[in-house]
Amino acid sequence: MMGRVWSWRTISLILSTLSSINAPMINPFKSLRPLAWFAAASLLGHFSIHAGVEAVVADMKSAAEHFLNALNEEERQVATFEFDDAQRTDWHFIPKERKGLIWNQMSGEKKTLAHALLASGLSTRGYIQSTTIMTLEKILQDMEGPNRRFPRDPELYHVSIFGTPSTSQTWGWSIEGHHLSLNFTIAHGKAISATPHFMGTNPALVKEGPRKGLQVLADEENLARALLHSLKPAQLKKALIGNKAPGDIFTAAEQTVSPLENKGIAASDLNWHQKESLLEIIETYLHHVRPELADQELESIDRAGIENIQFAWMGGKEVGDAHYYRIQGPTFLLEYDNIQNGANHVHAVWRDFKNDFGRDLLKWHYQNVAH
Template sequence: MSLLFILTTVNAEAQDISDKANAFLNSLSNDLREQAHFKLDDAERFNMNYVPMPRKGPTFYQFNEAQKTAALNLLKASLSEEGFEKSSEIMALEKVLRIIENNDDDKMPSGRPRRDPLNYHLTIFGDPAPDQPWGWRFEGHHLSLNFTSADSRIVSSTPTFFGTNPGIVRSTEFKGKEVLKEESYLGFALINSMDDEQLKIAQIADQAPRDVITLTKRKVSHIEPYGISYKEMNEDQQELLTQLVQVYIDNYQKDFAADFADRIVKAGYENLHFAWAGSLSYGFGHYYRIQGPMLLIEFDNTQNDANHVHTVVRDLENDYGEDMLKAHYEEHHK
């Protein structure tokens, strides 16, 4: 049975997410479980990466079919349908890269091809239970999905990294596929709706940075809220910005997405800024970011002739659930 078949058939029944994590752990051999299971406060939990590189934790290549299904059940329960579909499509793009690059000698230390839809890791941090904090991460090339749970709910789903190479597939059986299409389209629609005066404020540089500014940092240091503010936009532009933010929120599991959206509203859409760098046209390097008191979203498309997209969502107050976990411990361990 292929991984892509499993991706479309995993069980999505409503169930406490800790049960799904335990089902995954209990499906593993002792050796694989030792590789996959870390303490909640282990430094590995903050070791975010989105390039093809050696990682801790077992990969799908090491899993049997039951273990793959258990892993993907947990991932599917952690995301929305849209978020899970994007994840599976990003994994499938590894097959495209292997064909395009035509480099069979490019191997990981394990001996597996560097471009491999099975080269994704699932790790658990802490002991999954409804009444105590724990976390989990799904990670590989162009995916870093970090989750924290406390009190029977997901309290953090950030940092969240989705990337695609190619951004738009030009060949192979996947020709025309554009996984992060809405993120790109709405960004261009917003910047190109602006008049000359607005553009002077919104466009902060003629050349886009080569990658997202925050990279893989555990904590995001202060970044000036450059660009045009929500208050300086007309109603149509404000609606475009709202739609763009919602595209990123819609990747998350329903209850967490509602909580996250509510926090953004409480922090004030009027406090959001939209900044653009690089070309205003498709096919050339471009970058945007959306920043508010507790939110940072970055989109970068510069590499491989501007056909290689990186996106990241950071919660400036609660990445890795650190703020929520602090509140949990204060409440339960007075």
């Protein structure tokens, strides 16, 4: 047991399994359920947890300051906003007019520093996915030709910083453009909200040309379909909530979201391996961001109860079919659709019901910290 690394998924599965046993035995985890992440450490052995959120804050502050210091006064005015500016929560994932400093208006050094800011909030995989999504605009440009409806430019992405970068005060930043919206709120230098978090791809799968076979969000699609195919008929009847996929994700680009209709199959109705698959999908989304931030969110999901998470699917079940799925828990929502352009156009979003744009963090701060 010494030296073994226990993942959040393994610990959560053990806890949820023990809590579902109806035997006359003492469950040492039950009374510690709100602190499951830490209690399991002492009871199960050694495992690794990234608790360095403050280190992430420091990295973000440094990256934001270096970026801003490289800008001239005019560029700085375009890139910066007051923290409470309405622009901070005015997010979207479609091609549209936006505020903020545009990548294609920066010199080479400034673009590099913008990339450093982007990387400060993301995992290696999340950074690669984000920058690859940007490059899909060139493929769309070639596919749509000169009479295209929207401008397609891999550098038509906007950088915005809200408030003053700090390790002790509240501020935020976003990078946004077509099919990419990354929003980070830093509350009092102690906690970070990473939602709304949106990634999309068009084409979802590149079918021709030198990049044939590229599928940026492959795991987000394939893991969910594998879970669907693992369900027994009675389970599938619960999970499949519609034979036709909707037109898009239900929450669109709303600034705040509430839980969607309580439909789908609950984690409590899944076997061990199916639960593991469900949790792997959740981890795949949350690990777009830095592991320190992902672990913070996984703790929150765990405290709210793994058994309360639901998985729902709409549309076709096979590769190439238009489809939609969602994973919803008491605190969060993941939505995914692949419907448009012959089911080769993906929208995927991670939302937090209380803490999008740091609302819950900011509320707690104002209620508990002297001003």
